[in-house]
Amino acid sequence: MSIRGRLWGAVLPMLLLVSGVLADDVAPTANPETPAPVVAGEGAREREGASESEAASADEPAPVTEEQWRSGLERRGYVVEQDTAESDDTAKWVPVDPSFLLGATAADQLALLTDRSFATLESATYTATFSGDDLRAGEFTGRVTKVGNQVAILDWTDVNLAVQRLQQQRLVERSVANSPVVEEVVNDLSAPVPARWGTAPDGRSLVLISAPETVLTGRWSARGLVSEFVQPGGANSVSEKTIVAATTFDLVLPAALHTQLRLRLPAGKQLVASAGLLSEPQPMAEGWHEWTLDLGRRRQVRLTVENIAPLPPSPLLLGKVENAYFARSTGLTVQADVGLEVFGASAASLKIEFPNALEIQGAAINSVPVPLQINPERPGEAVILCGDLPVGQFSLLRVTASQSPRWGTMRALPRVSFPDIRVTQERTTLFVESPLAVRAVSTDRLLQTGLGRDMQGELWTFQGLERNPKFQVEIGERRAEVDASTAAVVVWTADLAFAVCDLDLQTTSGTAYAASFRVPDGWDVLDTLGRDAASQLVTWIVESQGGSDQVRI
Structure with a gap:
């Protein structure tokens, strides 16, 4: 007998009371702490012996049968499956040992259910410089919070940034004495160490987080897609000039509660973003501007770097x-x-x-x-x-x-x-x-x-x-193959001869819209008619080719 695997998460909190709750439902026993009444005489001794026997039985409650244990679970809405030949989908379920469920303490059960860890990238900041057609010299800083005692993961499988030198620093508390009697607790960062990250056997890109508070740092870059157009030289010129119209970056960033990008662009460029809040550029030294983009919870954005140029004098x-x-x-x-x-x-x-x-x-x-x-x-x-x-x-x-x-x-x-x-x-x-x-x-x-x-x-x-x-x-x-069968009736008189020809045309492949037939020398075509309404002709004409006549229908 086994409990199907789907009951593992939901049944454990209830099963930790099976030995008590279910037993009470099916076989209630006396309380061993309640004293037996004192009765004088021989009958009292018999009753005293019976009381001792009942007390002994109270110390050893009657065992719960398998059927009682099963019915007690089913009354609470759980499903207990029998491992029999009739169970067609038994292989899909994970058996659970009832002895473990009945013998585990409440603390063990609760620890088993709650001993899971989750990591969240609370904030992420990206800085980079636009150079050539790429975003280069990028730096990444992210603050991660973990809940739970076990190692947690951050899934970066679909991130398309080229991330390098990923390091982590733990957030530690340190006491600072402001006065002889007052101490203040401040947060410091430990020395940076290489982060544990890479590709899992199932192909996912994972970052392992072990500390409750972690700061991730690293380097990143992204390659852009250049769109160009050729500027003509005008009506009186044959020269052409290729001009870079824009550079586009389709970025997929790690999921975070708040994401911010700060990009350095030359003064003659402007940044266009498909999502988020783009702030006015701030001037920097040596002809550079810094553009700030707040994405919030968004993790996908298209960035376009365009030229800022005055309108040309020519149209x-x-x-x-x-x-x-x-x-x-x-x-x-x-x-x-x-x-x-x-x-x-x-x-x-x-x-x-x-x-x-x-x-x-x-x-x-x-x-x-x-x-x-x-x-x-x-x-x-x-x-x-x-x-x-x-x-x-x-x-x-x-x-x-x-x-x-x-x-x-x-x-x-x-x-x-x-x-x-x-x-x-x-x-x-x-x-x-x-x-x-x-x-x-x-x-x-x-x-x-x-x-x-x-x-x-x-x-x-x-x-x-x-x-x-x-x-x-x-x-x-259209290429087509047409089969034709002919039946003719010829009438001869003293002055002339005339004939009526019945042509039966059938297309065996393709589609045919016209057909031509050679007319014997000395004969003239008087008329061409369809046999019925479905085979009426659009038009017909007699053409002379190579000294002989052809009728084209």
């Missing part, structure tokens, strides 16, 4: 580009839409670049056509005369173009680029009209976000991941 153009391609049997239409915002100064012209095989149809801003001049020395360049785009105004720029490609081969879709515009987002849409279909797609720095098909065609959507994405596609008529 800064930010745009979101959406390229739309429409592929039909007659050709390819390209439409580039740019949601444009102007900063710094107004813009009077914009330069666009495109492949030589692409024919620019026109440009418009806010649905108003604007002049467009193609550079005769460079046929793949043109300048849009946009008049005056004011600062801070949102405008929609649209450029339309066309191309007559030969379908059926892998080719790169022509792309209109805007070197004067800093593109912040780019999306691409491809619509292929039936009977054409996409046979193969190859992309670089593009993420496919959607695909839809209906009777009119296919719609593909992509999201740009980086600058200048590449898009290659093979478009052609």
Whole structure:
């Protein structure tokens, strides 16, 4: 017989009274301290002997049977399982020895339940210097409180800081005599020693805490993610300049009741935080500022270090580009839409670049056509005369173009680029009209976000991941295998002959939208009809190829 392991934490406080409480429930006994009454005579002696026997039995109470012990527990809401073959999940439980439970004292039981230790990082302070693209020379100070007599742990498994030289100091009390009769107790720190920390067998990163009050110190660093953009040289310049836009740090810190970061940045930088309270920077010596961020209980934050620079004298153009391609049997239409915002100064012209095989149809801003001049020395360049785009105004720029490609081969879709515009987002849409279909797609720095098909065609959507994405596609008529059976009735007269042909077409693979049949020499096609409503033809035409006629349906 055993008690299932789930009763361990909840049953022990009750089981320490099993020998008394349960026995009282099932076999109450007399109190041995109550004196027996004194009765004279022989009967009194018999009763005296009986009293002695009862007293002896009181010293040795009747043993509690297993069933009585079990029923006493169940009346109090506990579950006692039998270790029998019918117990299908016995292996999931940990047996508890009843003799230990009945024999343990209340102090042992209480110590077993309460002898657990917990450590809490009450406060944590991080200092570091931004240099290059990293946070370097970082220092960490944390105050830890432990409750309990055993060694406690701090779980730093998901912390992504590069922590080194972690040390610990114990907080000790020391008496200081302020006067001959008055002493004051002050807290001092012991000499720093290396902390006990590392990776556990289960993969967790743990810090072991043994003292009630501990101060942890260490060094740390973090690597940032740099985002750049290329500043164009303008309409009359071909030079470009790569500029670092920002450096981002996604930090996961140890859990603490209060966390504070103090970061030293050059005077030309500013700090942006996704969480917490960011204070105004305090000037330091030699052109440095100190930024203070209070996170409270938060342990995850994104820090962005940006340049503080005056607006450039030339216009800064930010745009979101959406390229739309429409592929039909007659050709390819390209439409580039740019949601444009102007900063710094107004813009009077914009330069666009495109492949030589692409024919620019026109440009418009806010649905108003604007002049467009193609550079005769460079046929793949043109300048849009946009008049005056004011600062801070949102405008929609649209450029339309066309191309007559030969379908059926892998080719790169022509792309209109805007070197004067800093593109912040780019999306691409491809619509292929039936009977054409996409046979193969190859992309670089593009993420496919959607695909839809209906009777009119296919719609593909992509999201740009980086600058200048590449898009290659093979478009052609759908490949299909069609089986045909023919039955004909021919009527001959003295003047002419005519025939009625019944064509039964069945597609065995793929999708077919058209079919062609050769007409014998000397015969003319009078009409082509569907057999029923479900097989009506869209259109039909007779074509001459190589000296013979073909009917295309």
